[in-house]
Amino acid sequence: GDSVTQMEGPVTLSEEAFLTINCTYTATGYPSLFWYVQYPGEGLQLLLKATKADDKGSNKGFEATYRKETTSFHLEKGSVQVSDSAVYFCALSEDGGGGYQKVTFGIGTKLQVIP
Amino acid sequence: NAGVTQTPKFQVLKTGQSMTLQCAQDMNHNSMYWYRQDPGMGLRLIYYSASEGTTDKGEVPNGYNVSRLNKREFSLRLESAAPSQTSVYFCASSENWGQPNTGELFFGEGSRLTVL
Numbered sequence: 053g054d055s056v057t058q059m060e061g062p063v064t065l066s067e068e069a070f071l072t073i074n075c076t077y078t079a080t081g082y083p084s085l086f087w088y089v090q091y092p093g094e095g096l097q098l099l100l101k102a103t104k105a106d107d108k109g110s111n112k113g114f115e116a117t118y119r120k121e122t123t124s125f126h127l128e129k130g131s132v133q134v135s136d137s138a139v140y141f142c143a144l145s146e147d148g149g150g151g152y153q154k155v156t157f158g159i160g161t162k163l164q165v166i167p
Numbered sequence: 168n169a170g171v172t173q174t175p176k177f178q179v180l181k182t183g184q185s186m187t188l189q190c191a192q193d194m195n196h197n198s199m200y201w202y203r204q205d206p207g208m209g210l211r212l213i214y215y216s217a218s219e220g221t222t223d224k225g226e227v228p229n230g231y232n233v234s235r236l237n238k239r240e241f242s243l244r245l246e247s248a249a250p251s252q253t254s255v256y257f258c259a260s261s262e263n264w265g266q267p268n269t270g271e272l273f274f275g276e277g278s279r280l281t282v283l
Contacts, residue, residue, distance in 0.1 A: 152263070155212075
């Protein structure tokens, strides 16, 4: 079956440091790939997405490129801020049949940015 | 713009008690989902509903039932709560596959349930 692998963390960085959170996946078809972010006490919200190979998703300074050859979708940001402290989930989505989205999540990576 | 609203936000139950988590979305989405979030396990799908009138089991359905009351509302019921059901529960909705926002889930803020 489908799976998404990411480190659980926590990842602790100083403000303005470079961030990379690795994400690799296995899928039977041609999934869309996502990064979701969860701030403390809140639900998940979409951070960025890519729907086909070589697409780059970007938002709020975060970027990730859909790499089919390495089955990866690593999240990067050039300069993190304290406000980026959150849990980041990598996910893939495929057509589950009957109209629903079959979504597989990674375990989430907790990021802590210290001033 | 409410999006996905779920209630209650917090609940404490004793083993064997029952309760229902309510969820409503105002985005006219066909598909709705219930997930549970546990430390070290990410999000796991409990049940989903691809359209009004249909429901299907996800990865961890045991101990739960669901009702798709109408297009807007999707409830999750615990008939006899167990400590293993202590978790944070999220409701989500989405457009159908093939629509402009294919693949994106819209989440509620979560319901933290503790079973003693």
